[in-house]
Amino acid sequence: MQKQTSAIHAGYDGTQAFGAMSVPITQTTAYAFRDSEHAANLFALKELGPIYTRLTNPTTDVLEQRFAALEGGEAAICVASGQSAIFYAIANVAEAGDNVLISDKLYGGAVTLLTHTMKRFGITASVFKSSDASDLEEQINDKTKAIFFESLSNPQIAIADIEKITEIAKRNGVMTVCDNTVATAALFNPIKWGVDIVVHSTSKYTNGQGTAIGGIIVEREGMAEFFKANSERYEHFTTPDPSYHGLVYTDVPLPNFTLRVRLSLLRDLGAAQAPFNSWLLINGLETLERRVEKHSKNALEIAKYLESNPKVSNVCYPGLESDEGYAKAQKYFKDGQSSGLISFEVGSYAEAKNVIDSAKLFSVVVNIGDSKSLITHPASTTHSQMNKEELEGAGIKPTVIRLSVGLEDTRDLIEDLQQAIG
Numbered sequence: 001m002q003k004q005t006s007a008i009h010a011g012y013d014g015t016q017a018f019g020a021m022s023v024p025i026t027q028t029t030a031y032a033f034r035d036s037e038h039a040a041n042l043f044a045l046k047e048l049g050p051i052y053t054r055l056t057n058p059t060t061d062v063l064e065q066r067f068a069a070l071e072g073g074e075a076a077i078c079v080a081s082g083q084s085a086i087f088y089a090i091a092n093v094a095e096a097g098d099n100v101l102i103s104d105k106l107y108g109g110a111v112t113l114l115t116h117t118m119k120r121f122g123i124t125a126s127v128f129k130s131s132d133a134s135d136l137e138e139q140i141n142d143k144t145k146a147i148f149f150e151s152l153s154n155p156q157i158a159i160a161d162i163e164k165i166t167e168i169a170k171r172n173g174v175m176t177v178c179d180n181t182v183a184t185a186a187l188f189n190p191i192k193w194g195v196d197i198v199v200h201s202t203s204k205y206t207n208g209q210g211t212a213i214g215g216i217i218v219e220r221e222g223m224a225e226f227f228k229a230n231s232e233r234y235e236h237f238t239t240p241d242p243s244y245h246g247l248v249y250t251d252v253p254l255p256n257f258t259l260r261v262r263l264s265l266l267r268d269l270g271a272a273q274a275p276f277n278s279w280l281l282i283n284g285l286e287t288l289e290r291r292v293e294k295h296s297k298n299a300l301e302i303a304k305y306l307e308s309n310p311k312v313s314n315v316c317y318p319g320l321e322s323d324e325g326y327a328k329a330q331k332y333f334k335d336g337q338s339s340g341l342i343s344f345e346v347g348s349y350a351e352a353k354n355v356i357d358s359a360k361l362f363s364v365v366v367n368i369g370d371s372k373s374l375i376t377h378p379a380s381t382t383h384s385q386m387n388k389e390e391l392e393g394a395g396i397k398p399t400v401i402r403l404s405v406g407l408e409d410t411r412d413l414i415e416d417l418q419q420a421i422g
């Protein structure tokens with residue numbers, strides 16, 4: 001099935017729900033078992049079915065199946081936010097004493113989570129250059145459990161050397177986790193390029209209108225074979241889990257990675273997605289491809305305008321031929337489309353503040369992927385918890401402004417920027 005068709009139909013058969021065309025919202029905490037044997041079978045995985053909404057929910061299940069289809073993965077699992085998707089993806093394989101290798105170009109929340117909060121749990125992170133992965137292989141050791149990067153990074157709008165990263169990861173038997181939030185499943189499918197695990201903040205383009213927070217983890221087919229082939233590194237999958245009466249994940253004929261997130265992390269940490277949010281995100285997915293096409297078209301027009309404005313420098317948009325990411329965008333992304341994110345610089349911090357405060361149509365909001373256009377100053381907001389070295393390393397200067405171009409008419413958006421920048 002083609003993507004746009006999956007986005008509208010995968011995972012739902014209306015004949016089960018009075019023919020309801022809209023996926024029903026199963027707003028329930030728990031589910032009645034037929035009898036005690038049924039309950040025991042569900043807990044023992046002898047039979048599959050809903051037990052409690054912290055673990056599974058029929059509405060959320062539709063979104064999971066749809067997302068897996070769109071990403072070309074075997075299975076997916078929803079969690080409460082993009083942040084919890086990243087946390088669970090890493091915590092599913094790493095524990096105290098382990099390390100992860102993380103891209104130098106990441107979302108601010110991912111940086112603080114992976115370098116500071118995870119450290120408190122004994123998991124350390126080292127940074128590698130994702131634009132060419134030139135210092136990646138030398139940093140891998142026996143305790144390296146994952147390589148984490150963003151396909152199209154927020155807010156630097158840089159594209160990782162995905163082919164090289166996955167090639168190095170495969171040679172060393174290390175799992176890759178790609179945050180595909182900004183590129184979206186409509187433009188890019190990391191799994192087709194060799195990535196093992198894909199995470200998204202579905203709060204952004206998937207939702208599309210800024211109405212719900214959500215996160216999702218997608219796994220490729222064949223993770224059980226991968227864990228078996230690299231059993232020393234990933235022993236939690238190949239040896240009995242004492243917290244689940246000795247279950248060996250690789251012995252279970254179910255997608256192993258998301259199964260362990262569900263049975264262990266969602267069970268114990270509980271960042272479950274609310275069914276209503278799943279429903280909003282299902283509605284968002286239906287128009288994702290069309291919207292991203294328009295976001296990309298609008299952003300390219302605005303990037304060209306910014307390039308022509310003498311008060312603006314360093315317009316970063318991979319759809320521009322002048323951008324260092326142009327070749328990669330052409331290589332990886334559908335028709336070279338590059339989403340609605342643009343960053344650019346003005347002369348000083350004061351000027352940056354003035355532009356942001358003068359914009360009328362662009363709202364000052366730390367979100368992306370909304371149908372409404374947004375403007376932010378990353379250094380003082382989304383990335384303000386990073387220190388000076390981290391900011392410099394990530395390319396976030398005080399003069400940088402980030403736009404998330406919405407779906408309005410570009411004539412109005414350009415007029416607004418023109419009056420704000422001058």
Ligand SMILES: *Cc1c(COP(=O)(O)O)cnc(C)c1O
Pocket residue numbers: 081082083084107109110150154179181182200201202203204213214215368
């Ligand atoms: C927003 C974002 C996140 C965090 O997602 P939340 O849903 O806000 O928790 C992670 N990665 C990227 C690239 C993001 O843009």
